[in-house]
Amino acid sequence: MLPPRIFMTDRHRLPNWQDVLTFLPEGTGVIFRDYDAPDRKKMAERVADICLAQGLILSIAGDPELALGLNAGFHMPEKQAPSLFRHLSRLPVNAFVTLSVHNMRGLISAQHLPVHAILISPVFTTNSHPDAAKLGPVRFASLAKNSPCPVYALGGMSEAQLKRVNSIHTHNLVGYAAIDAFAI
DSSP states (O other), X not given: OOOSEEEEOOTTTOTTHHHHHHHSOTTOEEEEOOTTOTTHHHHHHHHHHHHHHHXXXXXXXXXXXHHHHTTOEEEEOTTTHHHHGGGGGGSOTTOOEEEEEOSHHHHHHHTTSOOSEEEEOOSSOOSSSTTSOOOHHHHHXXXXXXXXXXXXXXXXXXXXXXXXXXXXXXXXXXXXEESGGGOO
């Protein structure tokens, strides 16, 4: 079963990330990013402990070894996917595997990858990538319709934005991923 929401960690934008994790409903997905954390492994271990205690579904972004070591799922950013996909066969069978894409070319590449879901972004203007061209609900829906698997909306997402996206009957949409929407 896919989580309905995914919290993406960002210790710069949400320094109280540990508090956020303890308030997430059971079954929520968590993608641990924080690529530049000087103590990334230790931080990931702390995230994994909290996720286990809270019943959250953890994936590690961009580091298959760390994902394996924590018995976690795995998230591939689109730019890194070509060099990372070969590690997918090493993951546990039940590991939640996701990929982020930004356009049709990314979706075409995804057709050859054994992922459970795709995060399509940015749907709306986002603080993570303020200069990135947003897709908007209509272009997002078009991409989602062509996805080989379920999709999450990413980029400026919240419950209200999810309703906007859903109002155009988006195929394959299972939920959204965000950072700021989970701020407490």
